[in-house]
Structures are given as C-alpha cells and as structure tokens.
Amino acid sequence: MYDTTQDTVTVPSDPTELAARDDVDEVTDRFPHGDEDHCEADYAGRTIVGVTNDDGEVLLVTDRDASHAVLPSPKVAHDGDWTGTAREELAEIAEMDIRVTSVERVRHAEHVLEGDDEVFDETTHLVLAAEPVADDPELPDLEAEHWSLEWHDSYPDELLEDGRPETEDVRLFVD
Template identity: 55%
Template sequence: MQDRTTADDALESVTDPAAFSDREAIDEVTDSFPHPEQDHCEADYAGRAIVGVTNEDGETLIIVDRDAGAAVLPSPKVETDGDYVAAAKEEVADVAGIDVEITGVERVRHAEHVVEGEDDPFDETTHLVFSATPADEYTEASVDGDESWTVEWHDTVPADLLDDDAPPSDDVQLFVD
C-alpha cells in the first residue's frame, strides 16, 4: 500500500498523472472513447480528475441525471499542465457544496479518443480517479438552482442508471457495492 495515500497523508497537488502509472496498488486501464469527429469534449485538455467522495456512513457522492438515465462521479476536465487535485476539489465544491480531502489515486485511465468507425486514436488524455472524504465532519450535499441533475449519496450501485459497458460506470463501481 505504499503507492497510495491515506486520509492522514492527503494529496495536495498532482500535475503529472504519469507518475501514478505502473504502480502495483493502482488500477491502470486503457479505454477507447469514440467521437463523431476530432473535436471532442476533452480536446485541448490534459484529461479528467474523477472523484469518488465517500462519507463516514460509507456512502458515495454521485451526480444523477434521471432524465438521461445516468449516474457519474464528479469529473472535471483538467487544463494542460493543470493540477488534477485542485480541479477535483473545485468541482466537488461547485456541484455539491462540499470541501474534500483527496486521499488517494484509485485508477489511472489512458483515454484514447477515436473517430467513430476508426481504430487508431487521434488523441489521448489521462483520467485520474481519486478517492476523497469530506473535509468537514458531515456535510450534506446541496445543489444550487433548478438543475436537471441531482447530487446524491448512495451506498449501493444505482443499477438502473449505470451503463455496464462504460468507463464512468466502472468508476462508480470502484466506490459503491
């Protein structure tokens, strides 16, 4: 477990996600993301900072869009040469009103972006999946405004909202049984 951090040794900054590649205790995967064209959601970004926030009751913070039938972890894009930890913390604060401590890296995903119907990637970004805990004793998640999505705590997989073949579902399942 030397390659991971604990709540007593929170991560403060990560600007080089490659530093976590090939570490035995960290899951490393490569996934393909098809797009209609080369202009895609992560174009001109380094990747994503995906955050599995688990509270003291063992529940995980999940963003739920029932209209689209989707459940995902907070996952902001990270600017080229940006700080993955800072992006992760800012996103959770923005979407849920919760300050978090990043406690470890669970997964490094090499995201290969391909044009639909083609085999060769035209771009690659890196997704770091972090584990995190609320910085305060207990904070209820809150969403400002009238949004089509909600932020909810789950202790089981919201199976009706997960696409079993999609990387975002794999990330949720890292934290929720």
C-alpha cells in the same frame, strides 16, 4: 484557496507516472467521437472523484433526464492541478470541501472517430478517492437543475450501464 494540507496524496503534473505504483489500477479505454472536436479536446483529461462519506456512501451526479449517474469528473487543463481541480469542482457543485485520500486508477483515454480504430488524441483520466472535510455535509438543493447530487450506499443498477468506463469507476467505491 483550498487547504492542500488536508490531502493525503500528492499527484505529479504528469499523473500517468502513478500507474507504476502497485496500489494504482491502470487501464486503457477507447472513446468514440463524431469528430475530432471532442469534449476533452484542448485538455489534459479529467479528474474523476469518488467522494465517500462516513456512512460509506458515494456521491453521484445524476442526469435526471437521461436517468444516468457518474462520479464528479471535471476537465483538467494541460498545466492544471489534478487535486486542485477536484477540490474546486466539489466546492462549486456540492458546496463541499474535500480531502483527497488516494489515487485509485489511471486511465489512458484513447479518442477515436466513430467507425475508425486510429487514435487521434489521448488524454488521462485520474480516479481519486476523497472524503468530505466536514462531518455530514449537506448537499445543495438543485431542484431547478436537470441534474442532482445524491449519496448512494450501493451500486445503482438503474442509473449505470455495465461495461462503460464511468460505471467501472463507480464500482471502485460501492458494491
């Protein structure tokens, strides 16, 4: 169990309510899929976590094979806890306890079939800012995995594709 008193923000069960706040960015993006059984089918959406350390570096998950990076972004069940899901994911993949410090963005994710404009599903992507609870957390050695965890102090052009939603989320945390 995680100590939720560490968090400095509360997320309601319907995180789209947060879009009404002046300090939260609200966007809508479309995600094309080959069929209606997409990666977020049967989920409320994703909690996307921008973890920054004391040096101002952001934690990215990098796919070594595809040379592509993203912020940690676990799926959230319909009755799930958005900040709890973020904490669980970081504890699992990075062996790190985090403190959620703010809500940065609410994304209305519209899912469409490739070549079609009709939305067949909508989910929510909630972008949270967080920080490690411990000073100077050590990242696990993932040499056997096809992905790695890396701290970045600037925008990694070679790992991100401009204009993509996941890239815009990274830009919230590094220049």
